[in-house]
Structures are given as structure tokens and as C-alpha cells.
Amino acid sequence: MLMGTFRLLRAYEPADGGYRILVDRLWPRGLSKERAAIDDWAKDAAPSTPLRVAFSHKAERFTEFTDHYRQELEIGSAADGAERLLGLADEHEDVVLVYAARDTVHNHAVVLIDFLIKAQQAA
Template identity: 55%
Template sequence: MASHRTTFVIKPVRDEPAPDDGRRVLVDRLWPRGVSRERAALDDWWKDIAPTPELRVWFNHQEERFAEFTDRYLAELKANPFVKEARAGSPPGRTTLLYGARDHAVNHAVVLARFLNHAR
């Protein structure tokens, strides 16, 4: 029996697209350097779900700020009207959230995927 739920996973936008990616969505506010639109193979670009510019600049991918960044970003997500729209517009199956950060563990997509998968 097929699942009617969307599962959100993360993947670096620089990785090759794969058949099991499902829907591919860029979740960065800015286009990642050095990645062509063709190579990204996007189905959508959710700029409005990314951290605010102020939060992104403050965080600056500093690992020691990640816990506080997570708290601040979760507060933004809870108040962001686009979250409901994005979740509702995601078909059942896998949606791969693509990000441009070089650190695969300390980035906003980690927080976003966890939030989208658990905050129903």
C-alpha cells in the first residue's frame, strides 16, 4: 500500500540528481554558486522557507551557534505562512530538500526537514 504522506529528506544541491529523489526543491534563499539550473534539476524553489537574511548572516555557518540558530529558525518556521503552503503542495512520497551549504550536518536544511517531518 502506498503512503499518502510526504517524507522530507535533505541532499546537497551539488550531488547528482537520482531517481529516488522524488520531488527536488531548493530551500536556500540565494542561488548556490557554481550550480547551473540544468544540473540542479529542480521541481521548485522555496526561497520563502529559508532562514531570514538576518538570521543567516548572524549564523554564518558557525557550528558553535547551531543550537541557538536551530531555536531561532524553528521560531521563524512556526510563524511562516509559507510552511503550510509548501507542505500542502508536496505530493505523497519523497521530497528532497536541496541546500548549498558545504557542511552536511550544520545547516538549515537539517532543521527544516526535521520540522516538516514532525510538525504535522
């Protein structure tokens, strides 16, 4: 059984191979579908709209956001999406989680990739 690796890439960076999955709930502003080169869109793995709005990309809210988003990934609205991403890693060697946030440290994709890697290790 193949266990692909996950990595992150901002949507505005040039595509560099891999199976590219947009993990944002909303399409990145100003980005054409051709330039994005997205293979799949995992809206269901993104934070819920209320959680995304409450976080509002404020670094000082990141710890609280992380706790709530992990709950969504484990048993909440994003759990099915996370399972689907893990399944895609069984089908593809290089899985690129594409996100649009400017802050490369305090964003949902950082939480998501950490969650997915730990889930792979536990399997």
C-alpha cells in the same frame, strides 16, 4: 491522502529522483539550472537574511540559530513557506529538500526537515 516523505540532498550531488525543492534563499554558487534539476524553489521557507547572516555557518552558533529558525518556521517569516512544503508532501511521494551548505550537520535544511517531519507526525 498521500503523505510524502522528506529527505535532504546537497545541491551539488547528482539528482536521484523525487520532487526537488531548493530550500536556500540564494541560488547555489556555480550550479547551472540544468544540473540542479530543481522542480521548485522555496525561498520563503529559508531563514531570514538577518538570521542567515548572524549564523554565518558557524557550528558554535548552531543551537542558537536552530532556536531562532524554529520560531521563524512556527510563527515568523518562514511559516508560510513551511506550510507550502507540507502541502507539497501531500502531492508528491518523495520530496527532496535541496540545500547548498558544505556542513551537512549544521545547516538550516537539517532544522527544516526535522520541523516538517514533526509537523507531519502531529497532523
